[in-house]
Amino acid sequence: MVYVDLKKTLLPFILPSVLIIIWFILTDALHLIPPYILPSPLNVVSAIWKLIIDGKLLMHTISTIIKVFSGIILASVVAIPLGILLGWSHTLDELTSIVISILRPIPPISWIPFSILWFGIGLSSAVFVIFIGCVFSVLVYTIDGVKRTDKVLIEAAQTLGANKWDILSKIILPSAAPYIVSGLKVGVSIALMCTVSAEMIASSNGLGYMILTASQLFQPGIVVVGMIIIGIIGILFDYLFRRAQNKIFW
Template sequence: MSGELAEHVAVSSARVLQGFGIAAVLALALGIVMGLIGPLNRLADLMVQVLKPIPPIAWIPLSILWFGIGEEAKIFIIVLGAFFPILVSTLDAVHQTDVRYVELARVLEVPRLNFIRQVMIPGALPQIMSGLRLGITMSWMCVVAAELIAASSGIGFLIMDGRVMSNASVVLAGMITLGVLGKLTDDALRFAERRLVRWRAGFSGL
C-alpha cells in the first residue's frame, strides 16, 4: 500500500505544482499589469466579479470538451482554482501601494520598470505571498476534482477508488495524505515569505 500511495502522491504533486505554477505566473503578471493601467483595472474587476464565484468543478464539462480527458483538462481545473485567489491578492496589493511613493517617483521621474521592481513589488510582497498560499491550498482542493476526469492515478483517484470498493481506510489515507501535502506546501511558502519579507514584523501571539 505504501508504494502505491507514493506513486499516487507523486502524480498528484506533479499536477498540483504544474497547475499552480501556471496560475501563479499568469495571475502575478496580469495582476500587476491590470492594477497599473486604469482601463485594464476596470476590466479585471469585471472579470473577477463574473468568473470568481464559479467553482472550478463546474468547469469540468467544458474542460473535457476543450481538452479531452488527458492531463491538459486536469491541469486546467487546477489552474482555475489557484488563479483567482492569486490575481485578487495581487490586484489588491498593487492598489494599496502608498500614494506618496507614487507621487515621489513621478517627481523624480523614476522609470516605471524601476518603480515596479524596487518599490511596488517589495511593498506588495506580503499580500502577494498570502495569495500564493491560498492558491496552493486551492490547488490541492482542486486536484481531487481534476482527478475525477478519467484518471487512473493520483490521490483523488485513490479516494474515489476507495469509495467504490467501500474501503474507508483507503479513503481516509487519501484524505490525510492530501491534508499533509497541503500543510507542507503551505509551510514552504510561509518559509519563503519570511525570507523575502524579513522587514515585516507581525503579531504572532502572546
C-alpha cells in the first residue's frame, strides 16, 4: 500500500526531473547550447537567488497576484449576478446575446490601447484588461449553469412555498455553482495570461514587467525565472479551484 501511494505521489515529478537533468546536461555540463540561446539551470538558480535577496521577486510576484485577484473578483462581481439574470430571463438573454457573442472572441490584449487611454499606465489599467479577459467566460458559464437548473426542483420549491428570491438563492444558485466554479477556473487561466501581457505594456511592475525589462537588458536567466513563477501561480490557482469543485459534490 505504502509503495503504491508513494509511486502515485512521485509519478508526476518524474518527467519534470528528467527535463531538468537533460537541460542541465545540454547547458552546464556539456555546454552544447550557449547561454545566450538558452540560460542554464545554474544561471536560473543564481538569478532566483539574486532576485530573492533584493526582494524584487516577491514584489513582482505579489504585484501580479494582486492584479489577477482584483481582475477576477471584479469580473465575478459583474458576471455572476448578470449571468444569473440573463439565465433567468429569456428576454434579457435574447436582447444581449449578439453583443456578448461579438465582444467575447476579441482578444483581451487588443483592449490595452483603450485601457491605457482610459486608466493610464498602472494597476487599474492592467486590472481592466484582466477583467475583460475573464468576465465573458464567467458570464457564459453562469448563464449556462442557471439554464441547466432542473425544472422539477424549481417546481418542487414553488409548491413548498418558496418565493422568487428563495428559488434564486436556495435552488438556482447552488444548482449553478459547479458551472460558476468552472467558469472561474477558465477565467483565472485567461486572467494570468492577460496579466503578463498587460504588465509588459501598461504597467511598471509585476512578473510581465520583470520579464520584459530583463529581456531588454539581456538577462535571460531572469526571463526564465519569471516564466517558471507564472507557471507555479497557475498550478496554485488550479489547485484552489479543484478544491472548491470537490466541495461541490452534486
